[in-house]
Amino acid sequence: MKFQRFIQKYQTQITLISAILIVLGFAGKYLFNSMVIYNWAFILASIIAAVPIMIHAYQALRVKVVSIELLVSIAVIGAFIIGEYNESAIVTFLFLFGSYLEERTLSKTRQSIKSLTQMAPATAVLLNTDGSQEEVDIDDVDEGDHVLVKTGASVPVDGKVVSGSGYLDESVITGESKAVAKTKGDDVFSGSILGNGTLTVEATKVGEDTTFGKIIELVEDAQDAKSPAESFIDKFAQYYTPAVLIIAVLVYLFTRDFPTAITVLVLGCPGALVIGAPVSNVAGIGNGAKRGILLKGGAVMDDFAKVDTFVFDKTGTLTLGNTAVSAVKSYVDDEATALTLVARAERLSDHPLGKAITDYVSQQHLNYEQLNVTDNSTVKGQGLTANISNHDVLVGNLKLMSANHVSLTTAQQQDLQAVQQTGSSVVMVAVDGQLALILGVSDTIRPGIKAQLQALRDHGAKHLVMLTGDNQITAQYVASQIGIDEVHAELLPEEKVDYIKQFKDQGRHVAFVGDGINDSPAIATAQIGIAMGSGTDVAIETSDVVLMQSSFEALVHAYSLSKKTVLNTKENIFIAIAVVVFLLIGLIAGFIYMASGMFVHEASILVVIFNAMRLIGYGKLPTTKQPKNSQQTSGNLI
Incomplete structure (x- = not known):
């Protein structure tokens, strides 16, 4: 031993x-x-x-x-x-x-995969109840503990910031290199690096339960999950190697040529064939890992490459999942004053549409807080009325306008219909008995998504489908803006599953793209489930592919990477078989001998490895950051 x-x-x-x-x-x-x-x-x-x-x-x-x-x-x-x-x-x-x-x-x-484990924090600075600091092993940190993260240090746990502020590099989690501002109440992930500032973090997940710990576990497991090609080759090698030994014996028995029989043993070594598929999958998985894309093994890679139908949830997937003002129709000379009046009125309400309006007015750098409200009331099902700085203000729907004898001109009625046709929620504003504004409020379409969906088509997607619980008008408008082929709206989660089953029965190979929480039944039903979003247990555990930064650019890369990896595997298998055929022909023709055959054999192993290594650098690293809210984006609105 x-x-x-x-x-x-x-x-x-x-x-x-x-x-x-x-x-x-x-x-x-x-x-x-x-x-x-x-x-x-x-x-x-x-x-x-x-x-x-x-x-x-x-x-x-x-x-x-x-x-x-x-x-x-x-x-x-x-x-x-x-x-x-x-x-x-x-x-x-x-x-x-x-x-x-x-x-x-x-x-x-395997370098990009090894680098993940090397980034895992080993220690943490624990804040004791008496205010003292203590450096402890990461395994000694429990949920609820407070840890201190200083500039240049790695966050040791998943948790919430309880004090301090700074900029975190979360590229190890999301693949996005741009630093993210963090302050009190924000979530942080283990493995992120604090570029500047100081944070005190309350641990919510520790050790292997952290998002980073699960990523490492998934990537390591993915290396062991075999593709159909790998499984076939493993079985093939079990019989092929003994068969070579038998063939060598038969060659000697029939030819009595001992050197030739020995040479058959050398030439018959299936090294390149055995290693060709695993090295391609490891390289492909590593490529995805350093871009914040988790592909759960060779079998997933193989299935993903076959996908011809992408099915998308709308809210939070095709859109950013937040509301913003998408249209402003003004009928007064002083639009700024009208906007400040409606913003001050909406401060009296907690309606989601009101927040979108106040956010919009704040972005215009208009100050409405100093306006004086002397009277206000809410009209159920219609909106609200208020007297603000000696102006009678109505904010609501068409019913509210009619009840207060505010009439619309033909042009205003056409504007109202145009905003409604986009699927937007409509907020009408009247000041002193005259219609002043028509505001459209809607969800935000992801910037650049139309081009990314076209990129999916360019890589082989034949059908792009939207399944949503939203209303038909809104869904159709989104589809027309970004180029979705097929739309089914006003669906319950189980109805989405039914549609996916129908597509599969039609012979389509389906990938469902959702947020990994509400859509987990659909994700589990499709051949490939893709979760857009980081940090959720359901997203990581239910889906086959996890896009940690919720980026359609990452989705396109993952799809093209899977196809490239499967093609690379086939190239390696072809190279391995071609080399064996060449060696056998060379042996029969008399220009290949034992040493030269071994040289060619070893060279073929290196060829398939170097061919697979091309996958490590495949594609460009993502450079754009998906905005998290409407204040950060100039994308289309619905």
């Missing part, structure tokens, strides 16, 4: 010694004309390099697996029997050197 550990620990040095002995052997023959140096150098090189190979072969046999190492071991013994020491030395060296290069290159494909 100790000997095995010693050999494994120093396998790189063994490879180097083998290479030096091979060089010494060639020098003995061609520089010193000494066959003794030539033969003994290759014998020693063969023995030294064969030891780790044979140990691996023995360990595999103990668990009843006929491994590639066994084929090479038998080939080396056969080469010794026929006196081809140079062949055995070169074959064993190339095998070990190939393993070394394979390990080095594979480690690069």
